[in-house]
Amino acid sequence: MAEGEEDLPRDAKIVKSLLNSMGVEEYEPSVIHQFLELWYRYVVDVLTDAQVYSEHAGKQTIDCDDVKLAIQSKVNFSFSQPPPREVLLELARNRNKVPLPKAIPGPGIPLPPEQDTLISTNYQFAIPKKQPAQALEETEDDEASVEPNLSQEDRCATPNISESIVYSH
Numbered sequence: 001m002a003e004g005e006e007d008l009p010r011d012a013k014i015v016k017s018l019l020n021s022m023g024v025e026e027y028e029p030s031v032i033h034q035f036l037e038l039w040y041r042y043v044v045d046v047l048t049d050a051q052v053y054s055e056h057a058g059k060q061t062i063d064c065d066d067v068k069l070a071i072q073s074k075v076n077f078s079f080s081q082p083p084p085r086e087v088l089l090e091l092a093r094n095r096n097k098v099p100l101p102k103a104i105p106g107p108g109i110p111l112p113p114e115q116d117t118l119i120s121t122n123y124q125f126a127i128p129k130k131q132p133a134q135a136l137e138e139t140e141d142d143e144a145s146v147e148p149n150l151s152q153e154d155r156c157a158t159p160n161i162s163e164s165i166v167y168s169h
Contacts, residue, residue, distance in 0.1 A: 011036055046070045 008016070015035045019027060047062070049070035054062045082088075103110035111117060 011039070015039070042074075046074060049073060 012032050015032050019031070046067065047070070050062045050066040053069050054066045057066070059066070101112040101116045103112060
């Protein structure tokens with residue numbers, strides 16, 4: 001045994017031997033603790049699910065079938081298989097039937113039209129409509145009571161941002 005290995009717990013020794021059997025010889029000591037934490041968490045999750053399945057079946061104890069079902073459930077929800085190669089090839093053929101939009105000629109990198117890119121703006125500025133003089137005076141009186149530190153010029157020059165931007169998407 002290596003130096004300091006005799007005081008390791010049994011599970012840590014197993015993780016260490018698994019790493020060695022896979023050809024991993026150099027690693028941080030915390031890797032063993034991280035594997036153990038992952039291992040324990042997985043086992044607790046599987047046994048918790050197995051207990052739920054056992055209770056649902058009306059059994060007093062967890063049996064092998066409950067554990068198998070819990071493991072299969074974890075595998076089904078944790079790992080997904082990619083679609084078959086034929087399906088991917090068919091999707092690629094269908095996608096490639098549609099030609100790309102013509103690039104805009106010009107200096108720099110040629111880009112497709114702006115409506116076909118993700119870098120185009122997705123908003124428009126809406127210019128506030130002119131208010132009648134009487135309504136403007138009433139609004140200024142209301143604003144003066146709310147913001148007494150702003151002059152009349154500042155109040156007119158500062159538009160209400162929430163009214164100025166209209167999102168198109």
